Amino acid sequence: MAEIEALIKALSGHGVDEKTVISILGNSQPEHRQAFRKEGGFFAEDERRFERWNDHHVKLLKHEFMRFKNAVVLWAMHPWERDARLIKEALKKGPNSNSVIVEIASTRSSDELLGARKAYHSLFEHSIEEDVASHIHGKEKKLLVALVSAYRYEGPKIKEDVAKSEAKALISAVKNAEKQNPIENDEVVRILSTRSKPHLKSVFKHYKEIAGQHFEDELDVHLILQAAVQCLITPQSYFSRVLDEAMRDGADKNTKKGLTRVLVTRADVDIRAISDDYRNHYAIPLADKIEAKAKGSYKEFLLTLMARGS
Amino acid sequence: MSTLTVPAQVPSVTEDCEQLRKAFEGWGTNEQLIISILAHRNAAQRKLIRQTYADTYGEDLLKSLDKELTNDFERVVMLWTLDPAERDAFLANEATKRWTSSNQVLMEIACTRSSKQLLEARQAYHARFKKSLEEDVGYHTNGDFRKLLLPLVTAYRYEGDEVNITLAKSEAKILHEKISNKTYNDEDLIRILATRSKAQINATLNQYKNVYGNDIDQDLEADPKDEYLDLLRATVQCLVRPEHYFEKILRLAINKQGTDEGALTRVVTTRAEVDLKVIKDEYQRRNSVPLDRAVVKDTSGDYEKMLLALLGHGDA
Numbered sequence: 001m002a003e004i005e006a007l008i009k010a011l012s013g014h015g016v017d018e019k020t021v022i023s024i025l026g027n028s029q030p031e032h033r034q035a036f037r038k039e040g041g042f043f044a045e046d047e048r049r050f051e052r053w054n055d056h057h058v059k060l061l062k063h064e065f066m067r068f069k070n071a072v073v074l075w076a077m078h079p080w081e082r083d084a085r086l087i088k089e090a091l092k093k094g095p096n097s098n099s100v101i102v103e104i105a106s107t108r109s110s111d112e113l114l115g116a117r118k119a120y121h122s123l124f125e126h127s128i129e130e131d132v133a134s135h136i137h138g139k140e141k142k143l144l145v146a147l148v149s150a151y152r153y154e155g156p157k158i159k160e161d162v163a164k165s166e167a168k169a170l171i172s173a174v175k176n177a178e179k180q181n182p183i184e185n186d187e188v189v190r191i192l193s194t195r196s197k198p199h200l201k202s203v204f205k206h207y208k209e210i211a212g213q214h215f216e217d218e219l220d221v222h223l224i225l226q227a228a229v230q231c232l233i234t235p236q237s238y239f240s241r242v243l244d245e246a247m248r249d250g251a252d253k254n255t256k257k258g259l260t261r262v263l264v265t266r267a268d269v270d271i272r273a274i275s276d277d278y279r280n281h282y283a284i285p286l287a288d289k290i291e292a293k294a295k296g297s298y299k300e301f302l303l304t305l306m307a308r309g310s
Numbered sequence: 311m312s313t314l315t316v317p318a319q320v321p322s323v324t325e326d327c328e329q330l331r332k333a334f335e336g337w338g339t340n341e342q343l344i345i346s347i348l349a350h351r352n353a354a355q356r357k358l359i360r361q362t363y364a365d366t367y368g369e370d371l372l373k374s375l376d377k378e379l380t381n382d383f384e385r386v387v388m389l390w391t392l393d394p395a396e397r398d399a400f401l402a403n404e405a406t407k408r409w410t411s412s413n414q415v416l417m418e419i420a421c422t423r424s425s426k427q428l429l430e431a432r433q434a435y436h437a438r439f440k441k442s443l444e445e446d447v448g449y450h451t452n453g454d455f456r457k458l459l460l461p462l463v464t465a466y467r468y469e470g471d472e473v474n475i476t477l478a479k480s481e482a483k484i485l486h487e488k489i490s491n492k493t494y495n496d497e498d499l500i501r502i503l504a505t506r507s508k509a510q511i512n513a514t515l516n517q518y519k520n521v522y523g524n525d526i527d528q529d530l531e532a533d534p535k536d537e538y539l540d541l542l543r544a545t546v547q548c549l550v551r552p553e554h555y556f557e558k559i560l561r562l563a564i565n566k567q568g569t570d571e572g573a574l575t576r577v578v579t580t581r582a583e584v585d586l587k588v589i590k591d592e593y594q595r596r597n598s599v600p601l602d603r604a605v606v607k608d609t610s611g612d613y614e615k616m617l618l619a620l621l622g623h624g625d626a
Contacts, residue, residue, distance in 0.1 A: 114429070127465070127468045129464075130468070130501075130506055145501075146464070150442075151432045153436050157440050194444040
């Protein structure tokens with residue numbers, strides 16, 4: 001029975017522990033497999049008296065086996081193609097994946113986002129903005145279209161007085177939240193989608209000084225709007241949060257994908273900083289968490305990405 | 311098609327620079343010499359001349375031009391000498407400033423350039439003004455104008471010929487509905503014009519005409535005094551019939567009491583290497599007089615000569 005438990009464990013989580021599956025299942029006799037079918041929870045008793053694979057579980061297993069392959073394919077991809085495909089996939093998946101679009105639009109450099117737009121033309125024969133504008137319908141639409149269209153200036157220059165007055169505009173939008181959701185407010189969208197990142201850091205610094213609390217702590221702020229602000233000014237915190245959510249027990253299919261996405265897209269950029277932020281926030285090193293939650297080749301692949309050059 | 315004429319045997323860059331330097335020396339300026347060189351070099355050649363001039367004489371050619379030339383002639387030579395991307399960035403920036411503000415120029419640049427050219431203009435904008443084009447447009451425009459202009463200047467349209475007729479039909483329907491309801495600032499209406507590829511928009515407008523009988527232009531004529539509607543109509547024109555749009559700008563500039571040199575200079579310098587020939591043909595067709603002749607009648611001196619040179623008048 002310990003073997004069945006070990007087998008179930010090897011097939012649950014992120015990825016599959018291939019070695020354990022091979023050694024237990026590969027070495028099993030028919031009666032062992034029957035016991036597994038009866039105990040595992042992956043099967044159900046069919047009316048015609050045989051233990052039948054639960055279709056849903058087969059699908060889940062398929063995803064878990066594919067996790068490694070998907071990570072490899074995503075990793076080898078040109079960053080432009082990668083971001084274009086991630087956006088397309090997010091659009092297909094629906095509103096719950098809108099945060100992925102915000103993530104890509106807001107955490108990439110201006111030229112990286114531009115590259116994604118170019119690749120999108122080649123891959124999908126449409127522009128990102130036309131697809132985002134025509135497939136997204138909720139309150140977030142305005143902001144999302146604007147974010148994917150940005151080509152921000154990347155120099156350090158800031159105008160403090162402008163930053164201050166823009167902080168005030170944001171405060172006013174939040175105060176007015178009952179009349180209009182800030183995420184649809186034209187000034188909010190303009191400021192977040194056109195200003196440079198250094199400028200925005202200053203805007204939110206002034207926000208805290210004048211309003212007395214952080215923008216992210218305001219109650220009436222739409223989650224997507226919060227995510228956008230986080231991505232723009234403190235991307236490492238944003239990413240460590242996505243990672244933590246991905247590895248939580250009971251995380252849904254899309255949330256789980258965050259683990260691959262963040263590791264692969266940030267391994268060459270700021271994974272160390274994200275790792276540090278993770279440890280500060282969640283009291284456990286990121287690598288340790290991945291070691292505990294991920295399995296097999298998938299786990300090894302992720303840990304290898306993280307450990308490169310150290 | 312371009313109207314620019316470049317001599318079959320182009321002098322070396324060094325020679326061009328020497329001649330230009332000579333043109334600035336002494337009491338006056340040899341404007342004819344400047345025209346004879348700069349007005350007959352393409353963008354790549356002008357860029358090389360500028361670089362070599364700066365290396366040789368330690369000063370930007372544009373600075374020398376600024377010192378020596380004045381008024382309309384200076385502006386046309388300056389704009390012409392700039393690299394197309396820098397030129398667009400310069401014009402766009404000017405269009406966001408209070409005394410020279412122009413929603414029309416912003417729209418014109420956003421809609422008549424190719425995706426690549428608009429992108430290059432945005433890059434040149436970063437380099438020259440240390441800000442993004444969109445942050446300036448966003449900050450200096452408001453209301454319906456901003457709603458329309460921001461997506462237009464940040465667009466990176468797909469440029470293929472593929473067209474989806476079903477989509478064209480459904481979007482023609484949306485356009486018609488919004489226009490019938492007079493909701494000209496509607497999100498969907500703007501979305502279609504600001505994000506779809508030019509080929510797709512063209513197909514949509516054809517469907518519009520097929521199904522509803524009128525050109526969208528006619529249906530957008532509700533209120534002649536409405537500036538926003540004007541801009542919307544011009545946007546549509548720029549996207550699908552830029553030569554008609556530019557012909558109209560030129561016609562208005564020339565027919566205006568006293569001539570609008572700003573518009574005249576802008577159209578000639580920005581289109582000479584693109585489609586000024588087509589615009590000229592359209593001008594002749596519409597006004598029964600060649601554009602060259604209209605320019606001669608309406609302008610004078612070195613300014614006139616420079617325009618004519620860019621229009622392809624006479625020899626290289």
